[in-house]
Amino acid sequence: MHQRINIAHKLLLLLLIASPLWLTAPAQSQTTIEVFETDISQLQAALEAGTTTSVALVEQYLARIEAYDQQGPVLNSILRLNPEARAIATALDAERQRTGARSQLHGIPIVVKDNYNTAFMPTTGASVALAGFTPNANATQIEKLLAAGAIILAKTNLHEYAYGITSISSLQGQTRNPYDLRRVPGGSSGGTAAAVAASFAAIGLGSDTCGSIRIPAAFNNLIGLRPTKGLSSIHGLMPLAHTQDVAGPLARSAEDLAILLDVVVGYDPNDAATELMRSAPLPGFQATLGTPRLSQLRLGKLTRYLAAADAPIRQQIEQALAWYEQQGAEIIEVDIPELGSLIARSGVIAHEFRADLEQYLAQFESANITSLEDIVGPGLYHQAVQGVLTRSLAAPPDIDGYAAALAAREDLRTAIEQVLQQQQLDALIYPPIAQLQVFLGENQPGNNCSLSANSGLPALSLPVGFTAGGLPVGMELLGSLLSDASLLAIGHAYEQGNASRQPPSTTPALRAGVAPPARVSTVDFSQSGIDVQGTLSMDVTTNLLSFRLTANTDEDSALHAVTLIIDTNNTPGLNEPVALHLLGPQRDSASGEHFMSPALRTALAERRVHLRVFGSSLPLRGVTYQLP
Numbered sequence: 001m002h003q004r005i006n007i008a009h010k011l012l013l014l015l016l017i018a019s020p021l022w023l024t025a026p027a028q029s030q031t032t033i034e035v036f037e038t039d040i041s042q043l044q045a046a047l048e049a050g051t052t053t054s055v056a057l058v059e060q061y062l063a064r065i066e067a068y069d070q071q072g073p074v075l076n077s078i079l080r081l082n083p084e085a086r087a088i089a090t091a092l093d094a095e096r097q098r099t100g101a102r103s104q105l106h107g108i109p110i111v112v113k114d115n116y117n118t119a120f121m122p123t124t125g126a127s128v129a130l131a132g133f134t135p136n137a138n139a140t141q142i143e144k145l146l147a148a149g150a151i152i153l154a155k156t157n158l159h160e161y162a163y164g165i166t167s168i169s170s171l172q173g174q175t176r177n178p179y180d181l182r183r184v185p186g187g188s189s190g191g192t193a194a195a196v197a198a199s200f201a202a203i204g205l206g207s208d209t210c211g212s213i214r215i216p217a218a219f220n221n222l223i224g225l226r227p228t229k230g231l232s233s234i235h236g237l238m239p240l241a242h243t244q245d246v247a248g249p250l251a252r253s254a255e256d257l258a259i260l261l262d263v264v265v266g267y268d269p270n271d272a273a274t275e276l277m278r279s280a281p282l283p284g285f286q287a288t289l290g291t292p293r294l295s296q297l298r299l300g301k302l303t304r305y306l307a308a309a310d311a312p313i314r315q316q317i318e319q320a321l322a323w324y325e326q327q328g329a330e331i332i333e334v335d336i337p338e339l340g341s342l343i344a345r346s347g348v349i350a351h352e353f354r355a356d357l358e359q360y361l362a363q364f365e366s367a368n369i370t371s372l373e374d375i376v377g378p379g380l381y382h383q384a385v386q387g388v389l390t391r392s393l394a395a396p397p398d399i400d401g402y403a404a405a406l407a408a409r410e411d412l413r414t415a416i417e418q419v420l421q422q423q424q425l426d427a428l429i430y431p432p433i434a435q436l437q438v439f440l441g442e443n444q445p446g447n448n449c450s451l452s453a454n455s456g457l458p459a460l461s462l463p464v465g466f467t468a469g470g471l472p473v474g475m476e477l478l479g480s481l482l483s484d485a486s487l488l489a490i491g492h493a494y495e496q497g498n499a500s501r502q503p504p505s506t507t508p509a510l511r512a513g514v515a516p517p518a519r520v521s522t523v524d525f526s527q528s529g530i531d532v533q534g535t536l537s538m539d540v541t542t543n544l545l546s547f548r549l550t551a552n553t554d555e556d557s558a559l560h561a562v563t564l565i566i567d568t569n570n571t572p573g574l575n576e577p578v579a580l581h582l583l584g585p586q587r588d589s590a591s592g593e594h595f596m597s598p599a600l601r602t603a604l605a606e607r608r609v610h611l612r613v614f615g616s617s618l619p620l621r622g623v624t625y626q627l628p
Contacts, residue, residue, distance in 0.1 A: 035060040036199045036509040037501075040256045043202060044104055047096065054089035054096075054107030054151065057202075061109050061153055064507070065200050067515040072541030073181050073506040077194040079114050079172045080155045082121055088151055095149075104259050106149030111201040113192045114155040115162055116142055116247070117236035117364060121152075125161045125238045126169030126191075129380035135364035139236025140271065141205065141247055141264045148263045153201050157191030160385045162207060162240045163353070165215055165444050167191055170382040174440055177219060178504035179472055181543060182595065183437040184444060186219035188212040189250060193220040196250050198507035203256050207247045209240040209349065211449025214432040214461035217250055218474025221463045221501060223257055223491060224250045228482050229456035230276045231283070232261075233268035236364070239356035241349040242273075243406070244453050252501055254492035258285035261488075276482075283485035289492045295328025297426050297490065299477075300419065303333045305430035305448055312467035313431050317475045320464040320494060321429060327497075334428065336419050339451075346408035346454040351401065354392045413455040413481075420480050427477040427487060432461045436471055451478060458484040462491040463500045470598040505540050505601060515541050519604075521627040523549060528617035529557035532583070536627065538596075538604045545604065548591040549583050553615070560585050560614040565624065566600065567608040578612070 033046040035057060046052040062081070069078045082088075092107040101107070117123050117139040124130040142152070160169040167175040167190025177185040178198050185194045189206030193216030196204040206213045208226040217224030227248050234245045248264070251257040262285050267277040301321060306314055321331050336342075354372045361370050368374075375381055376393045419425070428451075435446030452459035459478040466472055479487045494500065508516060518539035525532040534549035551559050562583035565576040579600060583590040596604070603609045611625040 034509055035064070035202075037252065037503050038199075038202070039253050040104060040108055040202050040259050043108055044101070044106070047107055048101065053093045054109075055086060055093060057107070058085050058089045058109055058151065058153065061199075061201055063510055063513045064198065065154070067510060068198055068507045068541065069195075069200070072515050073176065073178060073543070075176050075178055075194045075198060075507070076173055077156055077175045077185075077191040077198070078111070078154045078200065079124070079126060079157045079191065080121060082152050082154060084120065085109070085151055085153050092149055092151065101149065103148040103263065105145065105263060107151065108149075108203075109151045109153040109201045110145065110260075111154045111156050111192055111195045111204040112142070112152055113158050113189050113204070113206050115158060115207060115238035116205055117238070118142055118152060118155065121155060123155075123238065124171055126158045126171045127160050127375065127381055128170045129369050129375045130366070131171055133366050133369065135236070135366075137236060137364065139247075140233035140268045142236065144264050145260075154195070156189075156195050156204065159188035159190065159212075160382050161238070161357070161389075162188040162209060162212055163385050163388045164188060165211060165447060166384070166438075167216075168382055168384045170380070176440065177437055178506050179219075179221065179470060180437065181506060182439050183471070184219070184440060184442075186216035186433075186437070186444075189216045190219075193217060193222055193250050196220070196222060196252060197504055199503070203249055203251045203260055205247065206250045207234075207237055207245060208449075208453065209244045209246075210453040211432065211447050213246075213248060213250060214449065214452075214459060214474070214476060215447065217461035217463070218432040219437050219472060221466075221472035221504075222250050222252060222461075223254055223463060223495070224248070224461045225257060225261065225484060225488060226452050226459045226461075227261075227265070227484050228458045230271075230273035231458070231482065231484060232265045233271040233274050235268055235270035239352070239360050241352035242356050243348045243352060243409075254488055254495050255286070255289060258289055258488060258492075261285045261484075280482065283482070285485045285488055288485040288489045290489065292486065292489045292493055294324065294493055297324065297329035298332060298424055299324060299329055300332050300334035300423055300425040300428045302335070302428050302430040304335060304339070305434065309431045309434040309446070310436050312436065312471070313434065313473050316465040316467070316473040317429070317431060320462075320475050320498075323494065323498060327493075332423055332425070334419055334423060334425070336415055338415070342408060342412040342415055343450045343454055346405055346412050347450065348402065348405050348409070350392065350395065351398065351405060354395075409454055409456065413457060416451070416455055416457060416478070417480055427479045427483075427490060430476055430478075432474050432476040436467065448476065452476075457481060458487055460487040460491050462494060464494070464498075465500065466502070468598075506543055508540060518546075523611060523625070523627070525611065525613055525625045527613075527623055528615070529554035530559055530613065530615045530617060532559075532562055532611070532613060538601075540601070543596050543601065545580075545594045545596050545600070546592070547582055547594075550589045551583060552588065557615055557617040558585070559583070560616065562590075563612045563614070563622075565610055565612045566603045567610060579609075
């Protein structure tokens with residue numbers, strides 16, 4: 001299908017051709033800022049100072065995508081790059097010199113979940129069925145971001161049609177979690193989350209029908225807000241269920257989240273749910289940061305959700321609540337009467353998905369795929385969504401059931417708001433998801449998404465730490481209608497007082513534009529008739545320790561084992577237990593790969609890992625060999 005280029009992009013390209021000022025823009029080689037883990041305000045300051053350009057930022061982010069998305073850790077988060085990104089960046093650099101920046105997002109590269117309409121790139125829902133579909137109009141939030149001068153760098157993978165929480169699709173496959181490549185990144189906005197965590201862009205757009213912003217935020221050490229329903233527009237968002245769908249950013253910091261939210265919120269005549277914003281004041285996310293008095297906060301710990309969570313998740317949330325309590329906040333244990341029944345009766349996805357999708361395809365002029373039958377009939381989907389798609393196709397409309405679900409949503413909101421008001425709470429606290437990230441290919445249990453999604457009330461997923469195995473943990477804060485900015489400010493206070501953000505080890509800063517090479521150590525051990533030679537290779541981008549060893553002994557000696565130990569007390573060889581076995585008895589060679597724990601990876605980086613060789617001619621405690 002012919003790709004349409006929208007008016008904003010055409011104007012930018014015309015400016016590039018018409019203006020000679022682009023010739024004097026700072027060259028990429030002049031850049032002094034590294035995009036890895038760099039926030040929007042820092043990028044904007046460098047752009048204003050002329051020490052970098054938007055072209056240079058685009059090139060740096062593209063280099064990171066090249067290094068890490070299909071190589072190294074193979075995150076598989078980027079579905080499609082914007083071929084006009086460099087040209088748009090050049091035009092925005094020229095505009096900055098001529099008239100100044102339009103906003104804090106002027107010239108800032110972002111990534112977008114591929115269920116947001118982009119009239120200049122295909123919008124696919126990550127499905128092979130819509131691989132060539134380019135809609136006839138941008139989503140409202142895309143229009144606002146383009147008007148603010150943001151650069152759409154790429155579209156990201158998602159759980160197909162946003163109908164799941166592990167981010168696997170027929171068009172792109174499985175996205176991997178950069179904190180543990182063996183595990184899922186959450187979903188459905190897992191592609192955006194993995195990309196933002198890996199610094200493939202300054203910030204990214206996701207969507208949330210039931211957990212699809214909050215779960216990926218929790219799983220990728222990010223912050224994400226499911227806004228009050230109607231705070232911002234979903235016009236031009238490929239729908240899962242319009243009553244529950246919301247759209248918004250995932251970010252590495254609360255300030256970045258606030259910057260983008262201030263651009264995209266507000267009334268849109270194309271989205272009836274935003275009617276509540278027609279006369280309401282804008283939230284002022286940035287202006288609200290730093291305003292909460294922590295000593296006056298009252299936070300309600302939702303005990304039933306916390307009790308059901310995995311122990312490492314509970315532990316991190318309890319520690320975060322203890323920090324708030326240390327600042328003077330009051331923590332109160334609460335429950336919501338008949339919560340399970342209210343949630344079970346208030347879901348609308350099964351009622352809305354088919355009709356919403358087919359209306360969307362007609363409105364935005366999909367020529368080849370016009371119905372759910374066109375997708376399901378020929379099998380144009382990943383088997384991970386087979387059940388939900390076939391059930392949606394087979395289910396007849398249930399008018400009475402749908403009306404009952406809509407009514408139950410109001411009952412749920414009332415029940416939550418009564419608890420908030422009666423207990424004078426600023427927020428309810430619970431885990432966004434009760435179980436840790438599962439391994440690729442497994443179903444992800446533990447979703448607590450419905451409390452916010454089915455009530456329409458806002459909820460913030462805030463990073464609060466890591467498990468001993470290095471998995472990120474999030475904490476959810478749910479507030480009253482239109483308390484979005486206050487929730488973010490409460491989360492921002494925790495962020496400022498704690499080192500809650502840590503980048504994934506698999507996507508470090510590039511060196512001269514490429515990923516750091518694996519570090520190889522040579523083994524050359526020879527003592528008492530036992531010889532061991534080989535190599536150990538540590539690759540942080542794959543998180544693998546690879547080894548290849550050969551052993552030879554004389555006729556009076558026998559090799560028992562070659563192991564690794566971690567020096568924890570600067571006296572290697574005394575009492576460290578075996579951390580990893582490499583070679584055993586009656587074997588003269590071995591090779592393999594080991595997925596490194598955070599402790600092993602850190603010790604290797606700090607050169608605190610040594611060989612210990614055991615043999616019949618060696619002391620019982622073995623002999624420690626210092627790796628070079």
